[in-house]
Amino acid sequence: MESMDIEVKRIGEQLELIRIGLINYFVSNSLLFDCGTTCTAERLVERVNSKVDPRLASISHIVVSHAHFDHIAGLAVLKARFPAARVLAHPRIGQLVKKEKVIEAWNNENKEFCEKFGEETLKFDLNFEIEEVGEGTLVSDMKVIETPGHSADAISLLNEEGIMLVADALGYPLSSKNVPMFFHSFSKYVESIEKIRGLAEKVCLGHNGAIFSVDYCDVALDEAYKLREEIKEGLTEDELFKRIYKEELSLYPVSTIKGVAKLLVKRSLEGD
Numbered sequence: 001m002e003s004m005d006i007e008v009k010r011i012g013e014q015l016e017l018i019r020i021g022l023i024n025y026f027v028s029n030s031l032l033f034d035c036g037t038t039c040t041a042e043r044l045v046e047r048v049n050s051k052v053d054p055r056l057a058s059i060s061h062i063v064v065s066h067a068h069f070d071h072i073a074g075l076a077v078l079k080a081r082f083p084a085a086r087v088l089a090h091p092r093i094g095q096l097v098k099k100e101k102v103i104e105a106w107n108n109e110n111k112e113f114c115e116k117f118g119e120e121t122l123k124f125d126l127n128f129e130i131e132e133v134g135e136g137t138l139v140s141d142m143k144v145i146e147t148p149g150h151s152a153d154a155i156s157l158l159n160e161e162g163i164m165l166v167a168d169a170l171g172y173p174l175s176s177k178n179v180p181m182f183f184h185s186f187s188k189y190v191e192s193i194e195k196i197r198g199l200a201e202k203v204c205l206g207h208n209g210a211i212f213s214v215d216y217c218d219v220a221l222d223e224a225y226k227l228r229e230e231i232k233e234g235l236t237e238d239e240l241f242k243r244i245y246k247e248e249l250s251l252y253p254v255s256t257i258k259g260v261a262k263l264l265v266k267r268s269l270e271g272d
């Protein structure tokens, strides 16, 4: 069984990383960025309830980075613990959570993911108000920056110190390398990375405690172009799956990572 160890790290004047297993949570004043899975969110709630991290008790804003199960399933657990907290996300997410099939797919992936860590899950829904935010919206002490390309509804948060929480907009940081994640559109993914490069000094990704200087944008760009080239030259879905289903990504459901390979091939061949 893989572990869901916890790492807490101060990264800005008000900003703190709480990594739970593969998932990064960020707390800035009363704002919580990103929701993770139900099992990681339960660990975060345990920290609130046991008062090991008093800052967490005052969370009043929960921001969802984008609509993938490993960033939104935990919202159910967090909203139950913080019923008065406002939930904020890209407008598209408010529509997605009303779709039964979407909720079912997230439930299945979340269950399979959490079971790998020996964690039980209960079926969840996301039946509550989600407020819409977009480019420039201020949430607590951070500003919303739209960063589509990984997903159509991806948002990042930027603070006054130039620290940017980008979730998966810069791909997936394996211990050994960056895996590009242009699921929605290659050109938008590249545009968003260039936008991040122009705004941030430091970037905080969505997984594995990955925090880098803004130069990491060049790594993410290089890897994206390189992968698209290889796919155009004939790298197949199956070969790509074998290449990326390793290290931290091998803790995801096989079907999720097969879907990742499929989308990366599709977007590479679309020619945008």
Ligand SMILES: [Zn+2]
Residues within 6 Å of the ligand: 066, 068, 071, 150, 151, 168
């Ligand atoms: Zn994602």
